[in-house]
Amino acid sequence: xxxxxxxxxxxxxxxxxxxxxxxxxxxxxxxxxxxxxxxxxxxxxxxxxxxxxxxxxxxxxxxxxxxxxxxxxxxxxxxxxxxxxxxxxxxxxxxxxxxxxxxxxxxxxxxxxxxxxxxxxxxxxxxxxxxxxxxxxxxxxxxxxxxxxxxxxxxxxxxxxxxxxxxxxxxxxxxxxxxxxxxxxxxxxxxxxxxxxxxxxxxxxxxxxxxxxxxxxxxxxxxxxxxxxxxxxxxxxxxxxxxxxxxxxxxxxxxxxxxxxxxxxxxxxxxxxxxxxxxxxxxxxxxxxxxxxxxxxxxxxxxxxxxxxxxxxxxxxxxxxxxxxxxxxxx
Numbered sequence: 001x002x003x004x005x006x007x008x009x010x011x012x013x014x015x016x017x018x019x020x021x022x023x024x025x026x027x028x029x030x031x032x033x034x035x036x037x038x039x040x041x042x043x044x045x046x047x048x049x050x051x052x053x054x055x056x057x058x059x060x061x062x063x064x065x066x067x068x069x070x071x072x073x074x075x076x077x078x079x080x081x082x083x084x085x086x087x088x089x090x091x092x093x094x095x096x097x098x099x100x101x102x103x104x105x106x107x108x109x110x111x112x113x114x115x116x117x118x119x120x121x122x123x124x125x126x127x128x129x130x131x132x133x134x135x136x137x138x139x140x141x142x143x144x145x146x147x148x149x150x151x152x153x154x155x156x157x158x159x160x161x162x163x164x165x166x167x168x169x170x171x172x173x174x175x176x177x178x179x180x181x182x183x184x185x186x187x188x189x190x191x192x193x194x195x196x197x198x199x200x201x202x203x204x205x206x207x208x209x210x211x212x213x214x215x216x217x218x219x220x221x222x223x224x225x226x227x228x229x230x231x232x233x234x235x236x237x238x239x240x241x242x243x244x245x246x247x248x249x250x251x252x253x254x255x256x257x258x259x260x261x262x263x264x265x266x267x268x269x270x271x272x273x274x275x276x277x278x279x280x281x282x283x284x285x286x287x288x289x290x291x292x293x294x295x296x297x298x299x300x301x302x303x304x305x306x307x308x309x310x311x312x313x314x315x316x317x318x319x320x321x322x323x324x325x326x327x328x329x330x331x
Contacts, residue, residue: 024293028052028323037309040318043184044082048316049306050294056307057324063306066298066317068101075299075314084184085193087297092193093181093244095237098296111230112238115218124163131158148255153179156250160243165207165214170199178247181240200239204232215242252291257282260289287325295319 036053089095157175180192
């Protein structure tokens with residue numbers, strides 16, 4: 001997030017720049033001094049509102065008038081005019097739970113959870129450890145290495161690809177496509193989304209003919225007595241969501257965590273001395289320097305007010321997760 005040099009009032013505007021994180025905490029703090037929500041300009045010139053306060057960040061995602069679907073029509077028209085497609089099924093990351101409102105969200109989450117069982121999760125641990133050790137063993141014995149390239153990126157990409165049952169010859173494709181799928185201004189954005197659609201679609205057909213012991217085969221087979229199975233579009237959308245969320249956010253978490261520990265050697269020393277603190281440390285890494293800069297978008301289905309600020313019908317509203325994580329909740 002990269003606001004203008006002067007903090008805006010409610011008639012001003014914040015410019016959202018996902019590429020700029022180094023000075024984000026200080027800028028977020030300045031913004032919070034002016035209020036918990038501000039008008040903003042997002043990628044591709046889209047305009048809306050950004051929430052920077054902790055309490056409003058907790059309230060907004062459950063607000064009944066803030067929906068994942070771009071309603072009313074002029075909100076969808078604005079997205080289309082800007083060339084924004086991430087919310088769309090078939091060409092973006094739609095048709096999955098992160099882009100769905102209730103009751104569809106509940107249905108999709110329940111069906112995905114039926115395939116992503118505790119047993120399957122527990123069985124991942126030894127393989128994740130093996131992949132991590134293999135990557136560490138491959139590091140040069142001396143000199144320098146780019147940890148993002150040689151460890152942070154290949155580890156989650158390999159894990160999520162193996163979990164879904166993606167053949168090894170496509171692992172590098174998955175890594176490359178995931179890196180560009182959310183970068184909407186990149187020329188590689190649309191080709192990456194096309195690849196992430198095409199590969200799971202082909203694999204779904206193959207898993208249906210020859211099911212294996214992997215998550216994608218389980219998603220293909222999942223049933224629900226009341227709501228029915230996942231549709232073909234939902235299967236592909238869910239697989240895409242797992243690939244992108246499982247890769248991109250984990251790469252950022254690993255990189256941000258290593259940087260934070262190197263900048264705070266006393267905390268690094270404490271974790272080395274007391275490894276049992278690691279679960280809590282992971283939660284703190286996510287709060288301290290969030291691996292996902294902002295929430296998925298929501299749209300006002302009617303004219304509403306948030307903390308006394310009027311939000312017109314059709315407006316895009318997002319939560320700056322890094323800002324909310326640094327703001328103390330009100331008593």
